[in-house]
Amino acid sequence: MPSAREAMANRGDDDEVCPVCKSSRYLNPDMQFLINPECYHKMCESCVDRIFSSGPANCPVAGCHKTLRKARFRKQTFEDINVEREVDIRRRVMQILNRREEEFDSKRAWDDFLEQREEIIANLVHGTDVAKTESDLQKYASENMRSIRANQALEAQEASSFKEQQTHEQELARLRREAAKQEYENERRELQASREDVLTRLAAGRPGDAAAIAREGKKVLLKKSSARRSEEDRIRQKQAALRNSDARKAGQGGLTADKADIAGDSGLIKGLKKIVTPEPEKPYDPFGGMVPNKRDYYTLRDFYPSSYLDPIRQDTRMQAGGYDLQEYYSRTLMEAFAGLGCFIDEEVAQRDDAGSLGVSRPAATQGAAQAAVSSTGTPEAS
Amino acid sequence: MIEDDFYRTSSQYRLWSFTAASLQAQRATTNAVASDRVRAAIRRAQEARRSATSSATGTAVPEVEGSTSTSTSTNHPAKAEEKPIECLTPEEEQQTVSYYCEQIIQLGEAYKPPLPTIVRATAIQYLRRFYLTNSPMTYHPKQIMPCALFLATKTDNYYMSLRQFADGVPGDTTAEDIIAPEFVVMQSLRFTFDVRHPFRGLEGGIMELQALAAGQGQPAPHLAATQTPESLQRGLLALPSSSKTITDRIARAHHTTREILKSAAQITDVYFLFTPAQIWLAALMLADRPLAEYYLDTKLGFPQSSVQEAEAADGLAALRPKLLRTLSDCAAMLQAYKPLASDPEQMKTLRRIIGKKLYHCQNPEKVNLGGAGQKRIPAAALASSAAAAAAAAATPTGGVDSGASESEMERLAKKRKLETAAESSSGSKDIFGGELVMQRTKER
Numbered sequence: 001m002p003s004a005r006e007a008m009a010n011r012g013d014d015d016e017v018c019p020v021c022k023s024s025r026y027l028n029p030d031m032q033f034l035i036n037p038e039c040y041h042k043m044c045e046s047c048v049d050r051i052f053s054s055g056p057a058n059c060p061v062a063g064c065h066k067t068l069r070k071a072r073f074r075k076q077t078f079e080d081i082n083v084e085r086e087v088d089i090r091r092r093v094m095q096i097l098n099r100r101e102e103e104f105d106s107k108r109a110w111d112d113f114l115e116q117r118e119e120i121i122a123n124l125v126h127g128t129d130v131a132k133t134e135s136d137l138q139k140y141a142s143e144n145m146r147s148i149r150a151n152q153a154l155e156a157q158e159a160s161s162f163k164e165q166q167t168h169e170q171e172l173a174r175l176r177r178e179a180a181k182q183e184y185e186n187e188r189r190e191l192q193a194s195r196e197d198v199l200t201r202l203a204a205g206r207p208g209d210a211a212a213i214a215r216e217g218k219k220v221l222l223k224k225s226s227a228r229r230s231e232e233d234r235i236r237q238k239q240a241a242l243r244n245s246d247a248r249k250a251g252q253g254g255l256t257a258d259k260a261d262i263a264g265d266s267g268l269i270k271g272l273k274k275i276v277t278p279e280p281e282k283p284y285d286p287f288g289g290m291v292p293n294k295r296d297y298y299t300l301r302d303f304y305p306s307s308y309l310d311p312i313r314q315d316t317r318m319q320a321g322g323y324d325l326q327e328y329y330s331r332t333l334m335e336a337f338a339g340l341g342c343f344i345d346e347e348v349a350q351r352d353d354a355g356s357l358g359v360s361r362p363a364a365t366q367g368a369a370q371a372a373v374s375s376t377g378t379p380e381a382s
Numbered sequence: 383m384i385e386d387d388f389y390r391t392s393s394q395y396r397l398w399s400f401t402a403a404s405l406q407a408q409r410a411t412t413n414a415v416a417s418d419r420v421r422a423a424i425r426r427a428q429e430a431r432r433s434a435t436s437s438a439t440g441t442a443v444p445e446v447e448g449s450t451s452t453s454t455s456t457n458h459p460a461k462a463e464e465k466p467i468e469c470l471t472p473e474e475e476q477q478t479v480s481y482y483c484e485q486i487i488q489l490g491e492a493y494k495p496p497l498p499t500i501v502r503a504t505a506i507q508y509l510r511r512f513y514l515t516n517s518p519m520t521y522h523p524k525q526i527m528p529c530a531l532f533l534a535t536k537t538d539n540y541y542m543s544l545r546q547f548a549d550g551v552p553g554d555t556t557a558e559d560i561i562a563p564e565f566v567v568m569q570s571l572r573f574t575f576d577v578r579h580p581f582r583g584l585e586g587g588i589m590e591l592q593a594l595a596a597g598q599g600q601p602a603p604h605l606a607a608t609q610t611p612e613s614l615q616r617g618l619l620a621l622p623s624s625s626k627t628i629t630d631r632i633a634r635a636h637h638t639t640r641e642i643l644k645s646a647a648q649i650t651d652v653y654f655l656f657t658p659a660q661i662w663l664a665a666l667m668l669a670d671r672p673l674a675e676y677y678l679d680t681k682l683g684f685p686q687s688s689v690q691e692a693e694a695a696d697g698l699a700a701l702r703p704k705l706l707r708t709l710s711d712c713a714a715m716l717q718a719y720k721p722l723a724s725d726p727e728q729m730k731t732l733r734r735i736i737g738k739k740l741y742h743c744q745n746p747e748k749v750n751l752g753g754a755g756q757k758r759i760p761a762a763a764l765a766s767s768a769a770a771a772a773a774a775a776a777t778p779t780g781g782v783d784s785g786a787s788e789s790e791m792e793r794l795a796k797k798r799k800l801e802t803a804a805e806s807s808s809g810s811k812d813i814f815g816g817e818l819v820m821q822r823t824k825e826r
Contacts, residue, residue: 296383296698297681299600304589332586335578337681339389339657341701343708344399352404 018044020051020060034073037088039066040081048073089124093117096141098151099269109271116269140268176239187228194221297337300330383701389657393574398511400654408514409472416517417469420745424467427746469743470519474735479513480649481722481732482523486531487648493550497531498540499644500579505534506648507577512570520745521563528560529567537575577653580643580662587662588636591677594618595628602681604698614680621672631673638669646719656712660705664712678705747792 016025018033020043025031032045041061051057052070059066078084097117104110123133141148198217202210293300312318312325389395400408470478483506490497490505508530509523528551535542548557568575593599594614601609618628625631642665647653652661667674682702722728 290384294384295603297385297602298590299603299606301593301598301600303598304593305596305598306589306592309589329586329589332582332589334385334388334586335658336583336586336590336662337385337659338578338583339386339395340659340663340681341383341386341705342389342395342657343704344395344655344657345401345708348399348404349401352401 018042018047020044020047033076035076035081035084036066036068036073037085038068038072039064040085042076042081086121086125090121093121093124093137095152096137096148097269098148098155099272100151100154103272105271105273112271113269136268143267172239172243179235183228183232187225190224191221194224295334295337297340298333300333302326304329385659389578389659392578393572393576394578394653395657397572397574398654399657402651402655405514405651405654406472409476412513412515412517413470413472413475416519416745417743420469420519420743421467423745423747424743467743468739470517470735470739474739475513475518477722477728477732478518478523478736478740479510481736482527483509483649484722486527487645489528489531489551492552497535498538500581501534501538501540502531503579503581503644503648504538504577505531507653508534508567508571510651510653512567515570518740519743521566522740522744525559526563526567528555529563532560533564533567533575578658580647580658580665581640583658584636584639584643584662584666587666587677588632591618591632591673592629594677594680595632599680605680605683608683609680617680618676621676623672631670635666635670635673639665642668642716645721646716649721650715650719652712652715655715656708660708660712661716664709665716667709667713668717678702678709 016031016033017023018031019041023031023044023046033042034045034048035042036059039059039061041059041064043060047060048070051060052068052073056067056069058064059068076084078087094117097113097120099113101110104113120133120137123129194217198213201213201217205213309325309328312323486505486509487502490502505527509527512521512526512530513523528547532542532544532547535547544557544561548555548560551560590599594611595618597611597615599611599614601611601614623631625634639662643662647661647665652664656664663674663678666677682698682705720728722732
């Protein structure tokens with residue numbers, strides 16, 4: 001492709017002249033023109049070598065004071081220099097503003113973003129408000145370094161996976177073709193073999209058998225071909241399933257890749273989705289927010305004076321078994337107040353209402369019924 | 383309040399707490415269902431006996447017997463109503479149960495050493511819970527009572543061997559008789575053996591009162607700002623009193639409260655209607671009202687201070703009037719209790735109820751409970767049960783359409799058993815069993 005384009009360019013511009021050294025293609029057919037994206041002034045290869053070999057220098061075109069470097073000279077892709085320039089600008093802007101559709105809240109926001117990008121490109125191409133646009137762009141680039149990187153990586157990944165998929169598909173197609181060819185070959189060979197077989201048998205057998213042998217041969221052929229056909233069908237189905245699963249796998253790969261982007265908010269682009277970072281997990285609370293020793297009705301003390309309990313503190317026989325008076329205190333006090341504020345007449349009535357026709361009654365009768373059933377059942381079992 | 387939430391998780395709160403109305407309704411339903419059954423069962427028994435005497439040939443095969451008896455019952459329904467069977471009323475049932483609850487206390491006293499109060503109390507509650515869903519007409523309390531007590535010795539961790547226990551039970555009850563209804567009892571208790579008693583709570587409260595008296599009391603968590611141990615002690619000592627010292631007073635109140643909890647709290651319905659904390663506080667109120675009220679004040683805030691701190695003492699002050707009302711209800715219920723034995727008039731009616739009426743309206747199909755009694759079933763009972771099964775088979779939903787309960791279910795079970803037996807006998811002709819499709823439609 002490049003050679004063809006070159007040839008076309010060469011053919012079309014026979015009388016092209018280097019604007020720097022004024023040498024013409026007519027005299028030097030191998031002449032190559034290069035441009036620098038700083039100012040897009042065209043000059044021939046020998047001029048570039050001559051002027052910029054010893055380091056950066058000013059553009060030799062009169063009136064252009066841009067400093068150019070040799071490294072950035074390249075061949076022109078498009079004939080029209082304006083197109084070339086626009087493509088360059090577009091590429092640069094696209095690299096910076098490389099947000100993806102899934103990063104936006106809505107379709108509308110994404111469209112706005114696309115429009116904004118086009119506007120920036122147009123500004124840069126047509127030279128309107130260049131300074132401000134450039135500074136915005138730079139600011140955005142420095143602020144969103146990470147998301148830009150991430151999106152670039154994603155794009156690269158997508159491109160590579162797409163390429164991989166394509167090669168994979170091609171490979172599969174090739175294999176299929178080969179298999180088909182092989183099959184055809186096999187079929188042909190078999191046909192040949194069976195025919196020969198019939199012929200040899202005809203030659204060897206008696207004349208009376210001829211018709212039978214010919215019929216038999218035909219039958220065998222038919223059977224073989226039908227078996228082959230079903231075999232083919234099976235293989236084809238398998239291949240189709242394989243293809244489907246491949247496609248699915250590729251789709252999944254794409255999805256997972258999409259998930260991995262990171263983005264920050266920027267002033268330039270509106271309507272980006274808020275990135276929600278999950279809150280760090282709290283340490284496990286076995287009591288579910290309840291304070292284990294919190295009580296509402298009483299405060300537990302370490303010691304209660306009691307003529308019954310005091311001797312226990314000194315009694316080694318009781319203490320030896322691990323008896324703890326503290327446990328007794330906490331249990332008795334808990335039982336003293338557990339349910340003090342439960343008003344059964346209200347709460348049970350509410351519960352019965354909530355349970356529609358009373359929870360306790362049907363359950364109770366059910367229990368009794370079960371009791372009755374099993375009381376008849378148990379004597380038999382025992 | 384956190385303590386209340388602890389109580390709300392208990393099975394006593396979830397399954398065995400009722401409002402006064404629902405408790406009454408429950409008892410009425412149990413009574414109605416049971417008396418319907420008893421009438422039906424007695425009628426069947428009578429008819430079975432009558433037909434047994436009339437047709438001497440039919441007695442050999444119970445199935446034939448059953449079919450004839452159903453035909454007679456359908457042909458002569460008027461005959462059965464000749465003599466109306468008098469069943470117990472719910473009140474009489476309750477009296478009977480109460481009597482046997484007192485018997486539990488006495489039976490516990492008879493052992494050496496006497497059974498702990500808590501074991502007896504648990505047994506009483508088991509018996510009361512059992513007779514919420516069962517009627518004394520179905521299961522005689524005389525059989526259930528020792529079983530409940532024995533079960534309580536096990537659940538309250540007071541070990542006694544069954545033999546040892548049976549020796550203490552008066553009459554010629556054997557060990558087998560005692561444990562025969564055990565499974566029935568456990569099922570009716572819905573396998574919830576935990577009974578929350580007010581006894582330990584009382585100990586805790588008295589313990590704290592003594593600490594208060596000694597000036598070592600800790601103010602309640604929500605009132606720590608307004609109360610100090612010293613102010614609490616001063617308040618306690620300032621109560622109008624007749625006893626010499628405050629410890630003396632507390633000890634006396636403790637004793638009286640305990641006596642109330644041992645007797646009145648057990649025989650009345652307070653366990654079903656109130657929480658243990660409310661029960662012991664109500665009992666303490668009966669024993670020493672100023673002391674109980676002062677103690678409540680230390681917990682809920684004093685009335686005068688609660689006006690200012692109504693917002694601060696989140697809900698405690700709001701709890702106060704409601705709690706006082708509940709406690710006085712409970713106290714009234716406890717006070718209204720009189721031991722049955724103390725009232726000769728009551729005893730007389732009771733003797734009539736239990737001795738005569740209950741004897742006549744016992745459900746004849748329920749006389750044998752355990753496996754031991756299975757061998758000596760009277761022929762009449764056997765015939766009547768077969769008749770019952772046949773009758774149930776004839777009218778699929780059963781004559782008494784009062785929902786699934788006790789003997790209804792039993793009858794259905796018998797019917798099922800009979801059906802399978804019939805199927806197996808008739809199925810001998812068909813080597814491969816009945817048609818599958820038919821069976822499936824039947825199941826549906």
